[in-house]
Amino acid sequence: MSTQQKQIHLAAHFPGVNNTTVWSDPEAGSHIAFDSFARFARTAERARFDFLFLAEGLRLREQGGRIYDLDVVGRPDTFTVLAALAAVTDRIGLAGTINSTFNEPYEVARQFASLDHLSAGRAAWNVVTSWDAFTGENFRRGGFLEQGDRYTRAEQFLRTAQELFDSWRGDEVAADRSTGRFLTGPGAGAFRHEDEHFAIEGRFNVPRSPQGRPVVFQAGDSDDGREFAARSADAIFSRHAELAAGQAFYRDVKGRLARYGRAPEELLILPAATFVLGDTDDEAQDAAREVRRAQVSGQTAIKLLEQVWNRDLSAYDPEGPLPDVDPDPGEHTLARGRASVRMVRDPLAVAREYRELAAAEHLSIRDLVIRTSARQTFIGSPATVADAIDAYVQADASDGFILVPHVTPGGLDAFADTVVPLLQERGVFRTEYAGTTLRDHLGLPPRP
Template sequence: MTRPLKQIHLAAHFPGVNNTTVWSDPASGSHIDFASFVHFAQTAERGKFDFMFLAEGLRLREQNGQIYDLDVVGRPDTFTVLAALAAVTDRLGLTGTINSTFNEPYEVARQFASLDHLSEGRAAWNVVTSWDAFTGENFRRGGFLAESERYTRAESFLAAAHTLFDSWQEHAIVADKDGGRFLADPRAGEFTYTDQHFDISGRFNVPRSPQGRPVIFQAGDSDRGRDFAAAAADAIFSRHSTLEAGRQFYADVKDRLPAFGRHRDDLLILPAATFVLGDTDAEAAEIAHEVRLAQVSPQTAIKFLEQLWNRDLSDHDPDGPLPSVDPVVGENTIARGRASVRMYRDPVATANEWRARAEAENLTTRELIIEVTGRQNFIGSASTVAEQINDLVQADASDGFILVPHVTPAGLDPFVDTVVPLLQERGVFRADYTGSTLREHLGLAENGSR
């Protein structure tokens, strides 16, 4: 029996603290001006996307003791931006990254419940953790939480927030005959939550929101992070987006769900992906090459190199071979506030892998960095890109993609104008919204179960 075609989920990521944006492109605009956020969000909504996504950095990154200014430096507060966007969009989901290490459950739950009311049910929360004392200094908590405890606190934080969201669940506000309003049950909003991280009790002051709870996203890739997602998340923001890696990640996480009393369809896998479009595949490939050169300038290549080597390499030639010296093992003191350095669990082994690849493919330092820092790219004509996306989703390498354009804010426009209609013609992407809340867009029940 042939399986019905899966419906593709699409979302858009307003580029955050990264080197995605090609600043030299004449179309590149501000990452702070509200008009940029409006253009981006309204384009995603015109394309009938599920949601737009905002990442967030809690401290300006540094490298070699200086502010890292080769890409996005800083950006306005996530809640403020999303609340403003709720007023200029009607159906688009609004997803924000909010930290569970340096915040408190009551405050975050109140903000998300408020956003869900303001947007009429379109709020989502990407739950993240922080491990570094450098970021913690902004909160006077530098080094207070060991890395091994970050998911324990995140689990407690989310459970406490759910207690707050649900504190109005069985209670209603009703109107009397004189037009007044009163609580049908005076216990509405009462809550108590106690564990090793939180001991809170009181009364939650935001009535139950349209979705009940915001949609929960998770982006961790460790074994503990995957378990956290399988237990509590509605969707995963994944970095595994090629066919083989995507299918392995997809199967691994889906197989974890039964242990937490959940079904395979209770969790969506949504990798991030960039794209480059052209009139032909050959033209798109040429544009993609120029984009990568712009994203990884000689200066950027050296900065990426320093993040692995953990030493000052400012005198290194980006057009020469990789350094002959090995990385400095231990705490990374060169790059601060950048989570990606934690991916290098064995820096020396990674450096040797890079050397072997550079030698085998005759790559300079910059060319090698371009290769190893590349994200999943959809490159080709609109027809080719539509086929690539559909093939990966139907092969269970993902349930859809979170697209990250290299030009802000107008970089999403060509995809919406050319690729989306082709997916709609294939019958794998909605022609229009059929629901009003983000949970409805994603096929999720009110409290997170299908």
């Protein structure tokens, strides 16, 4: 076995209710009951995954003034779920998305430091921003920031939180961890920070946690987002799951690290990936087609097309041809809520492309939406999927994947039972955890 083989990083995303999830599948369970989260986390830990990831939804999506049909369950609070999962798992990392636009550094730092203590060093923070005034209506700080400003706030938010984490030094703490009593030096927890967004001063009341700081993830794909990740993140979530695009993204982001004095291995690149398994490749392809049609019902197809057309298309037959009217290129008001809205810069051009594709392949509205919306990343037998994942990582298109099953909570089981053992046999994925913290799992240097 070549010593040059990269080790693959795998994580699992609990997706909630969206157009990836087949919530109508008989095997699908609750997306809010704790038993679902616990089963999912235990499966990922049994498979020796690096971490479990929870996204964040701060407002239900709306379309045409109504709650979007795939989002009616909403999302429970990320910190609450991760803290509960810390009690029923031992090693798997616990990563959560927390918004830097609508929160405050002291509050978030305190929550993550607490989670890192409760989990014995398994906490991770996906730092995101939001421009969405619709979501911002839930908060005092509505959607008032331009893109450049929101990344400035995010960087200052993260820097402020890190100052709070670092306000406790090891030599200032003599701890009896069985009682939680701490004897501290005169400067322990003291902080003062002032910039254009924050002016805070006081003492941080959670002593330094096992990782020192939580692992920091970032998900932006813009140039600002990539630069933010190169400066500040330990891992970046990528949208590029195709080989050539993945390699280009990998080269670009890794190439930015040197200017900040960082080595390539200090930032992991992890695309989201879906999968459909079968006993044979043909069986998996048949199953994948069924999954896509279950993900995109006729009603969902109309809703997704409305996000491009910016018009009410409810009168159209989803099994019929595309609308004969053009999109409304005005300000997007039909669909509200960032997670549900495609960022379509030129809807008229997109409509032309869609019409040409539909005419060439004789596609209905539903067929077209299935054809053009998110596709499965890995389809095949366990051996085929293991081959594809390994080839992608060894080709420097990523450092691993965040897997998004289409059924929760049991959709990860088959992957854990069939694909993971094949990767372990190749020597590219761990058979046991080598350390106890998430930084250990990811091969990241410890924080001082």
